[in-house]
Amino acid sequence: MLEIKKTVISFEEQDVMELERIVTDADEKEALVFLKKSIYNRILHGQQGKLKSHLDAANPVEGFTQHNK
Numbered sequence: 001m002l003e004i005k006k007t008v009i010s011f012e013e014q015d016v017m018e019l020e021r022i023v024t025d026a027d028e029k030e031a032l033v034f035l036k037k038s039i040y041n042r043i044l045h046g047q048q049g050k051l052k053s054h055l056d057a058a059n060p061v062e063g064f065t066q067h068n069k
Helices: 013-025 028-047 060-067
Strands: none
Touching: 013 028
16 A cells, blocks of 8 residues: 655656557556556555654654653
8 A cells, every 4th residue: 555645756758658649549448557557556666665754653742752751
C-alpha cells in the first residue's frame, strides 16, 4: 500500500512518447497499463525500504515533552 504524500516521478523520453500515443489514440486499456507500470510501480518502489522519521508522528512536540518529564 502506498503512503499518501507528495511524490516526484521523472519520465524518460520513451515514457513521454508512449503517454502521448496513448492520449492521442484514446487507448483506455493501454492507459491503465501505463499507470500501473510507469507511475504506480515507480511510487511503490520509491517508498519501499525508507526509514521513518520520528518527526513523521502526529505531534512530534508531544512525544518530545513526554520523554523529557
